[in-house]
Amino acid sequence: xxxxxxxxxxxxxxxxxxxxxxxxxxxxxxxxxxxxxxxxxxxxxxxxxxxxxxxxxxxxxxxxxxxxxxxxxxxxxxxxxxxxxxxxxxxxxxxxxxxxxxxxxxxxxxxxxxxxxxxxxxxxxxxxx
Amino acid sequence: xxxxxxxxxxxxxxxxxxxxxxxxxxxxxxxxxxxxxxxxxxxxxxxxxxxxxxxxxxxxxxxxxxxxxxxxxxxxxxxxxxxxxxxxxxxxxxxxxxxxxxxxxxxxxxxxxxxxxxxxxxxxxxxxxxxxxxxxxxxxxxxxxxxxxxxxxxxxxxxxxxxxxxxxxxxxxxxxxxxxxxxxxxxxxxx
Numbered sequence: 628x629x630x631x632x633x634x635x636x637x638x639x640x641x642x643x644x645x646x647x648x649x650x651x652x653x654x655x656x657x658x659x660x661x662x663x664x665x666x667x668x669x670x671x672x673x674x675x676x677x678x679x680x681x682x683x684x685x686x687x688x689x690x691x692x693x694x695x696x697x698x699x700x701x702x703x704x705x706x707x708x709x710x711x712x713x714x715x716x717x718x719x720x721x722x723x724x725x726x727x728x729x730x731x732x733x734x735x736x737x738x739x740x741x742x743x744x745x746x747x748x749x750x751x752x753x754x755x756x
Numbered sequence: 757x758x759x760x761x762x763x764x765x766x767x768x769x770x771x772x773x774x775x776x777x778x779x780x781x782x783x784x785x786x787x788x789x790x791x792x793x794x795x796x797x798x799x800x801x802x803x804x805x806x807x808x809x810x811x812x813x814x815x816x817x818x819x820x821x822x823x824x825x826x827x828x829x830x831x832x833x834x835x836x837x838x839x840x841x842x843x844x845x846x847x848x849x850x851x852x853x854x855x856x857x858x859x860x861x862x863x864x865x866x867x868x869x870x871x872x873x874x875x876x877x878x879x880x881x882x883x884x885x886x887x888x889x890x891x892x893x894x895x896x897x898x899x900x901x902x903x904x905x906x907x908x909x910x911x912x913x914x915x916x917x918x919x920x921x922x923x924x925x926x927x928x929x930x931x932x933x934x935x936x937x938x939x940x941x942x943x944x945x946x947x
Contacts, residue, residue, distance in 0.1 A: 636795060643799045647806040677792075686789045688854045693828065693864070696790070700798050732942030733806060744945050 628690055633703045635680035640707030642673035648715075648736075655723055655736035655744070656715045716742035763907040764847065771849045771902045785852050787897035793865075797872045797890050804876065804883055805947075812880050814938055814947055819923045820875030820887075826919035827871035828864070831912070835859045844902050852901040863904050866895040866912025867919070874920035891916075 648656035649665040657665045680686070691699070719740045726735040726744045735744045757765070774781050786792055801820055807813045840861040844851045858864075869891030877884035895909040927934055941947035 632791070636798075639795065639799055640802055643803045644806070647803045651806060651808060653806070681786065681789075681792065686791055687785050687852075689856075690790060693790075693868075696794065697824075700795070704798075704802055732945060732947050733810060735945060741945055748943060748945075 629695070629699055631680065631683075632691060632696070633699050635676050636700050636703035637707050638672055638676040640704050641711055642669045642676065644707060644711045645669040645672075648711075651733075651737075653733065653736040655719055655738065655740040656711060658715060658718055660722070712741040716740040759907070763905045764843075766906045767843055767899060767902075768847065768849060770896075770899050770906070771843075774852055774900055774902075775850045781852055784897045784900040787893050788853055788901045788903070793890050793894040793897075794868065797869065797887060797894075800886050800890065801872065801876075804880070807883070810947065811935075811938060813883065815927060815934065816876045816879035816883065818934070819879055819920065819927055820872045822923040822926060823871035823875035823916070823920040824868060826922055827867040827916045830915050830919060831862055831864045831867050834862055834915075840905075840908070842903055843905055849902045851903070853903050856903060860904055861908045861911055862915050863895060863898060863908040863912030865898050865904075866891070866909040867916040869894045870913040870916030871919045871923075872916075874917045875923055878920060878924040 644656065645658060645665050646669040647653070649662045649669065652662075659665050659668065720743065723739050723743070726739040726747055730738060739747075774784070801817050804813045805817045835858060838861065839859045842856060842860045843849060844855060869887075873884055873887035873891040876887050891913075895904075895913065898904040899906055899909060938947050
Protein backbone atom coordinates (compact mmCIF):
# COMPACT_ATOMS: atom_id res chain seq x y z
CA UNK A 628 0.00 0.00 0.00
CA UNK A 629 2.79 2.41 0.93
CA UNK A 630 4.58 1.72 -2.34
CA UNK A 631 1.38 2.25 -4.33
CA UNK A 632 0.76 5.52 -2.49
CA UNK A 633 4.31 6.75 -3.17
CA UNK A 634 4.06 5.83 -6.86
CA UNK A 635 0.67 7.54 -7.16
CA UNK A 636 1.76 10.74 -5.43
CA UNK A 637 5.12 10.81 -7.25
CA UNK A 638 3.52 10.83 -10.70
CA UNK A 639 0.80 13.24 -9.56
CA UNK A 640 3.48 15.62 -8.25
CA UNK A 641 5.42 15.42 -11.53
CA UNK A 642 2.20 16.25 -13.41
CA UNK A 643 1.47 19.25 -11.15
CA UNK A 644 5.04 20.52 -11.54
CA UNK A 645 4.72 20.36 -15.33
CA UNK A 646 1.38 22.17 -15.17
CA UNK A 647 2.77 25.04 -13.09
CA UNK A 648 5.88 25.18 -15.31
CA UNK A 649 3.63 25.74 -18.33
CA UNK A 650 1.34 28.17 -16.49
CA UNK A 651 4.23 30.31 -15.25
CA UNK A 652 6.32 30.05 -18.42
CA UNK A 653 9.15 28.29 -16.56
CA UNK A 654 10.63 26.89 -19.78
CA UNK A 655 13.65 25.52 -17.94
CA UNK A 656 11.36 23.17 -15.99
CA UNK A 657 9.19 21.93 -18.86
CA UNK A 658 9.74 18.55 -20.46
CA UNK A 659 8.45 19.78 -23.83
CA UNK A 660 9.02 22.83 -25.97
CA UNK A 661 5.34 23.39 -26.66
CA UNK A 662 3.15 24.62 -23.80
CA UNK A 663 0.22 22.70 -25.18
CA UNK A 664 2.23 19.47 -25.07
CA UNK A 665 3.11 20.17 -21.44
CA UNK A 666 -0.56 20.72 -20.53
CA UNK A 667 -1.59 17.51 -22.33
CA UNK A 668 1.20 15.52 -20.66
CA UNK A 669 0.31 16.95 -17.27
CA UNK A 670 -3.40 16.19 -17.70
CA UNK A 671 -2.76 12.65 -18.89
CA UNK A 672 -0.30 11.77 -16.14
CA UNK A 673 -2.44 13.33 -13.40
CA UNK A 674 -5.67 11.65 -14.48
CA UNK A 675 -3.93 8.30 -15.10
CA UNK A 676 -2.27 8.29 -11.69
CA UNK A 677 -5.58 9.07 -9.95
CA UNK A 678 -7.48 6.54 -12.05
CA UNK A 679 -4.89 3.82 -11.42
CA UNK A 680 -4.77 4.38 -7.66
CA UNK A 681 -8.52 4.67 -7.06
CA UNK A 682 -9.79 2.10 -9.55
CA UNK A 683 -7.20 -0.63 -8.86
CA UNK A 684 -8.55 -1.22 -5.36
CA UNK A 685 -11.33 -0.08 -3.05
CA UNK A 686 -9.68 2.76 -1.12
CA UNK A 687 -12.66 3.41 1.17
CA UNK A 688 -11.18 1.18 3.86
CA UNK A 689 -8.55 1.50 6.62
CA UNK A 690 -5.06 2.01 5.25
CA UNK A 691 -2.30 4.50 5.84
CA UNK A 692 -2.40 6.70 8.95
CA UNK A 693 -2.26 10.49 8.59
CA UNK A 694 1.40 10.76 9.67
CA UNK A 695 2.39 7.95 7.29
CA UNK A 696 0.64 9.73 4.43
CA UNK A 697 2.34 13.01 5.33
CA UNK A 698 5.82 11.43 5.35
CA UNK A 699 5.28 9.34 2.21
CA UNK A 700 3.86 12.33 0.33
CA UNK A 701 6.91 14.32 1.42
CA UNK A 702 9.24 11.65 0.05
CA UNK A 703 7.30 11.45 -3.23
CA UNK A 704 7.23 15.25 -3.62
CA UNK A 705 10.98 15.60 -3.02
CA UNK A 706 11.67 12.80 -5.54
CA UNK A 707 9.31 14.44 -8.05
CA UNK A 708 11.02 17.84 -7.68
CA UNK A 709 14.49 16.24 -8.04
CA UNK A 710 13.48 14.20 -11.09
CA UNK A 711 11.74 17.18 -12.72
CA UNK A 712 14.66 19.53 -12.15
CA UNK A 713 17.23 16.99 -13.41
CA UNK A 714 15.25 15.69 -16.39
CA UNK A 715 14.23 19.17 -17.57
CA UNK A 716 17.88 20.27 -17.26
CA UNK A 717 18.97 17.39 -19.49
CA UNK A 718 16.16 17.92 -22.02
CA UNK A 719 16.56 21.71 -22.25
CA UNK A 720 20.33 21.99 -21.73
CA UNK A 721 21.15 22.81 -25.35
CA UNK A 722 18.12 24.92 -26.09
CA UNK A 723 18.30 27.40 -23.20
CA UNK A 724 21.20 29.70 -22.33
CA UNK A 725 22.61 31.13 -19.13
CA UNK A 726 20.38 32.92 -16.65
CA UNK A 727 19.75 36.64 -16.99
CA UNK A 728 21.42 38.67 -14.26
CA UNK A 729 18.28 40.26 -12.85
CA UNK A 730 16.21 37.08 -12.68
CA UNK A 731 16.47 35.37 -9.32
CA UNK A 732 15.04 32.23 -7.79
CA UNK A 733 12.48 30.26 -9.78
CA UNK A 734 12.03 33.20 -12.19
CA UNK A 735 15.47 32.38 -13.60
CA UNK A 736 13.99 29.09 -14.83
CA UNK A 737 12.06 31.08 -17.44
CA UNK A 738 15.28 31.40 -19.41
CA UNK A 739 17.54 28.64 -18.19
CA UNK A 740 17.61 25.19 -16.67
CA UNK A 741 18.04 24.42 -12.99
CA UNK A 742 21.50 22.84 -13.38
CA UNK A 743 22.77 25.70 -15.54
CA UNK A 744 21.44 28.30 -13.09
CA UNK A 745 23.00 26.46 -10.16
CA UNK A 746 26.33 26.21 -12.00
CA UNK A 747 26.28 29.95 -12.74
CA UNK A 748 25.48 30.75 -9.14
CA UNK A 749 28.34 28.55 -7.89
CA UNK A 750 30.75 30.10 -10.41
CA UNK A 751 29.77 33.57 -9.22
CA UNK A 752 30.29 32.46 -5.65
CA UNK A 753 33.79 31.19 -6.51
CA UNK A 754 34.51 34.45 -8.34
CA UNK A 755 33.56 36.51 -5.29
CA UNK A 756 35.78 34.50 -2.93
CA UNK B 757 -35.07 20.93 19.89
CA UNK B 758 -31.61 20.87 21.53
CA UNK B 759 -28.26 21.02 19.70
CA UNK B 760 -27.76 17.25 19.89
CA UNK B 761 -31.20 16.56 18.44
CA UNK B 762 -30.71 19.13 15.69
CA UNK B 763 -27.30 17.60 14.92
CA UNK B 764 -28.86 14.13 14.62
CA UNK B 765 -31.78 15.38 12.53
CA UNK B 766 -29.45 17.16 10.11
CA UNK B 767 -27.26 14.06 9.80
CA UNK B 768 -30.24 11.80 9.14
CA UNK B 769 -31.57 14.21 6.52
CA UNK B 770 -28.22 14.52 4.73
CA UNK B 771 -27.38 10.82 4.98
CA UNK B 772 -30.93 10.11 3.84
CA UNK B 773 -30.00 11.55 0.44
CA UNK B 774 -27.72 8.53 -0.07
CA UNK B 775 -28.90 5.22 -1.47
CA UNK B 776 -31.08 6.76 -4.20
CA UNK B 777 -28.63 7.73 -6.89
CA UNK B 778 -25.69 5.36 -7.28
CA UNK B 779 -23.33 7.74 -9.14
CA UNK B 780 -23.69 10.32 -6.34
CA UNK B 781 -23.02 7.64 -3.69
CA UNK B 782 -19.95 6.53 -5.64
CA UNK B 783 -18.72 10.11 -5.92
CA UNK B 784 -19.26 10.96 -2.25
CA UNK B 785 -17.64 7.71 -1.16
CA UNK B 786 -14.64 8.66 -3.28
CA UNK B 787 -14.50 12.16 -1.78
CA UNK B 788 -14.71 10.71 1.74
CA UNK B 789 -11.68 8.40 1.34
CA UNK B 790 -8.58 9.16 3.36
CA UNK B 791 -6.63 9.77 0.13
CA UNK B 792 -8.47 11.61 -2.67
CA UNK B 793 -9.01 15.03 -1.16
CA UNK B 794 -6.00 15.13 1.21
CA UNK B 795 -3.72 14.31 -1.75
CA UNK B 796 -5.55 16.89 -3.90
CA UNK B 797 -5.03 19.51 -1.17
CA UNK B 798 -1.35 18.62 -0.87
CA UNK B 799 -0.87 18.74 -4.67
CA UNK B 800 -2.56 22.16 -4.77
CA UNK B 801 -0.13 23.34 -2.11
CA UNK B 802 2.82 22.02 -4.12
CA UNK B 803 1.58 23.85 -7.21
CA UNK B 804 1.01 27.06 -5.24
CA UNK B 805 4.69 27.12 -4.20
CA UNK B 806 5.65 27.71 -7.85
CA UNK B 807 2.97 30.30 -8.65
CA UNK B 808 3.42 34.07 -8.83
CA UNK B 809 3.59 36.26 -6.83
CA UNK B 810 6.24 33.91 -5.42
CA UNK B 811 6.90 35.25 -1.93
CA UNK B 812 3.20 35.54 -1.10
CA UNK B 813 2.32 32.07 -2.39
CA UNK B 814 5.29 30.50 -0.64
CA UNK B 815 4.38 32.10 2.69
CA UNK B 816 0.82 30.83 2.16
CA UNK B 817 2.18 27.29 1.68
CA UNK B 818 4.34 27.51 4.81
CA UNK B 819 1.39 28.90 6.81
CA UNK B 820 -0.85 26.03 5.65
CA UNK B 821 1.87 23.49 6.48
CA UNK B 822 2.31 24.75 10.04
CA UNK B 823 -1.49 24.97 10.44
CA UNK B 824 -1.77 21.30 9.41
CA UNK B 825 0.59 20.26 12.21
CA UNK B 826 -1.16 22.44 14.80
CA UNK B 827 -4.64 21.25 13.75
CA UNK B 828 -3.62 17.61 14.10
CA UNK B 829 -2.12 18.34 17.51
CA UNK B 830 -5.29 20.09 18.74
CA UNK B 831 -7.48 17.22 17.52
CA UNK B 832 -5.27 14.64 19.25
CA UNK B 833 -5.41 16.67 22.50
CA UNK B 834 -9.20 16.91 22.31
CA UNK B 835 -9.47 13.17 21.68
CA UNK B 836 -7.64 12.56 24.96
CA UNK B 837 -10.28 14.41 26.98
CA UNK B 838 -13.50 13.87 25.05
CA UNK B 839 -14.88 10.93 23.12
CA UNK B 840 -17.98 11.09 20.97
CA UNK B 841 -19.24 7.81 19.48
CA UNK B 842 -19.56 7.67 15.70
CA UNK B 843 -23.10 8.14 14.33
CA UNK B 844 -23.31 4.58 12.96
CA UNK B 845 -22.90 3.20 16.51
CA UNK B 846 -25.92 5.15 17.78
CA UNK B 847 -28.29 5.58 14.83
CA UNK B 848 -29.80 3.56 12.00
CA UNK B 849 -28.32 5.09 8.90
CA UNK B 850 -27.01 4.27 5.45
CA UNK B 851 -23.31 3.68 6.05
CA UNK B 852 -21.26 3.91 2.84
CA UNK B 853 -17.82 3.67 4.42
CA UNK B 854 -15.67 1.60 6.76
CA UNK B 855 -16.17 2.04 10.51
CA UNK B 856 -13.53 4.26 12.16
CA UNK B 857 -13.21 3.76 15.90
CA UNK B 858 -11.72 7.05 17.03
CA UNK B 859 -13.80 9.92 18.40
CA UNK B 860 -16.34 11.43 16.03
CA UNK B 861 -15.79 14.95 17.42
CA UNK B 862 -13.93 16.87 16.19
CA UNK B 863 -13.56 15.77 12.57
CA UNK B 864 -9.87 15.42 11.77
CA UNK B 865 -10.74 15.57 8.07
CA UNK B 866 -12.44 18.96 8.46
CA UNK B 867 -9.65 20.24 10.71
CA UNK B 868 -6.99 19.33 8.14
CA UNK B 869 -8.95 20.66 5.17
CA UNK B 870 -9.77 23.99 6.74
CA UNK B 871 -6.29 24.39 8.22
CA UNK B 872 -5.04 24.29 4.62
CA UNK B 873 -7.78 26.55 3.27
CA UNK B 874 -7.64 29.25 5.94
CA UNK B 875 -3.82 29.06 6.06
CA UNK B 876 -3.63 29.84 2.35
CA UNK B 877 -6.39 32.46 2.56
CA UNK B 878 -4.57 34.49 5.22
CA UNK B 879 -1.67 35.14 2.85
CA UNK B 880 -3.22 34.72 -0.58
CA UNK B 881 -7.03 34.98 -0.55
CA UNK B 882 -7.34 34.86 -4.35
CA UNK B 883 -5.77 31.40 -4.47
CA UNK B 884 -7.68 29.97 -1.53
CA UNK B 885 -11.00 29.20 -3.27
CA UNK B 886 -9.67 25.86 -4.55
CA UNK B 887 -8.71 24.86 -1.02
CA UNK B 888 -12.09 25.89 0.41
CA UNK B 889 -13.91 23.85 -2.24
CA UNK B 890 -11.78 20.76 -1.56
CA UNK B 891 -12.04 21.17 2.23
CA UNK B 892 -15.84 21.57 2.07
CA UNK B 893 -16.23 18.52 -0.17
CA UNK B 894 -14.07 16.46 2.16
CA UNK B 895 -16.01 17.53 5.25
CA UNK B 896 -19.52 17.20 3.77
CA UNK B 897 -18.81 13.83 2.19
CA UNK B 898 -17.93 12.42 5.62
CA UNK B 899 -21.44 13.33 6.82
CA UNK B 900 -23.07 11.97 3.65
CA UNK B 901 -21.41 8.55 4.07
CA UNK B 902 -22.46 8.42 7.72
CA UNK B 903 -19.22 8.65 9.71
CA UNK B 904 -19.55 12.17 11.14
CA UNK B 905 -22.23 14.40 12.60
CA UNK B 906 -22.55 17.91 11.08
CA UNK B 907 -21.38 19.42 14.36
CA UNK B 908 -18.21 17.30 14.18
CA UNK B 909 -17.21 18.95 10.92
CA UNK B 910 -18.11 22.42 12.22
CA UNK B 911 -15.91 21.77 15.23
CA UNK B 912 -13.14 20.43 13.01
CA UNK B 913 -13.38 23.43 10.68
CA UNK B 914 -13.17 25.81 13.65
CA UNK B 915 -10.07 24.00 14.95
CA UNK B 916 -8.49 24.15 11.49
CA UNK B 917 -9.21 27.88 11.22
CA UNK B 918 -7.80 28.51 14.70
CA UNK B 919 -4.65 26.55 13.86
CA UNK B 920 -4.26 28.63 10.68
CA UNK B 921 -4.61 31.90 12.61
CA UNK B 922 -1.98 30.79 15.13
CA UNK B 923 0.28 29.77 12.24
CA UNK B 924 -0.22 33.20 10.64
CA UNK B 925 0.71 34.91 13.93
CA UNK B 926 3.87 32.79 14.23
CA UNK B 927 4.92 33.68 10.68
CA UNK B 928 4.20 37.38 11.20
CA UNK B 929 6.27 37.34 14.39
CA UNK B 930 9.21 35.65 12.68
CA UNK B 931 8.72 37.29 9.28
CA UNK B 932 12.31 38.55 9.13
CA UNK B 933 13.73 35.04 9.57
CA UNK B 934 11.21 33.57 7.18
CA UNK B 935 12.24 36.06 4.50
CA UNK B 936 15.88 35.07 5.04
CA UNK B 937 15.05 31.38 4.66
CA UNK B 938 13.15 32.10 1.42
CA UNK B 939 16.05 34.25 0.19
CA UNK B 940 18.42 31.33 0.80
CA UNK B 941 16.05 28.96 -1.02
CA UNK B 942 15.92 31.46 -3.90
CA UNK B 943 19.72 31.33 -4.20
CA UNK B 944 19.39 27.61 -4.92
CA UNK B 945 16.45 28.19 -7.30
CA UNK B 946 14.05 26.36 -5.02
CA UNK B 947 11.85 29.39 -4.26
